[in-house]
Amino acid sequence: MSVLDMAEVEPEEEQGGGRKKMLLVGVLVVALAAAAWWWFMMRPAAADQEPEPGEVLQLEPIQVNLEGGHYLRIGVALQAVEGAEEVEGSKALDATIELFTGESVESLANEKHRHRLKDELVEQLEESYEKEVIGVYFTDFVTQ
Known part of the structure; x- marks a missing residue:
């Protein structure tokens, strides 16, 4: 493998690592969006608590x-x-x-x-x- 061949391999490996990072960021965004949705839409409201x-x-x-x-x-x-x-x-x-x-x-x-x-x-x-x-x-x- 020559130096030119190695130069071509490194950017592909970086792209694979970039895809993993993008996938991880995407999963985190979806998880945060789901948590926010639950917090505002599904959690028991104060009105559901026992009245005084x-x-x-x-x-x-x-x-x-x-x-x-x-x-x-x-x-x-x-x-x-x-x-x-x-x-x-x-x-x-x-x-x-x-x-x-x-x-x-x-x-x-x-x-x-x-x-x-x-x-x-x-x-x-x-x-x-x-x-x-x-x-x-x-x-x-x-x-x-």
Whole structure:
């Protein structure tokens, strides 16, 4: 191999090394772009975090007709999110009446059933109050 032949080989080897560097830079750019996309588009937003509890609005107890001529005296308090607009209780009272009317005294005595009803009430109120109510407390619960 002569000196001229070696001169021709070296630029080709440099090109191969240049291609590797370009490929590496391209992979890094794609990886950074994917990371940036995930950061701005896919990561959980602050709005997805649990809302901070705010004011508790206690409503006057109401009486609900139960099965067999019995009734339930139930008091409800609403846990609003921090910074919620003024939460008024008419939607909560209506949902409570709809949910508990016609239940039997025996079913309300069952703790698991009562918790299922409470969970259902919370779901209804979160929707009705557009996520401004995050919890419900029973302040009075008497059957007769």
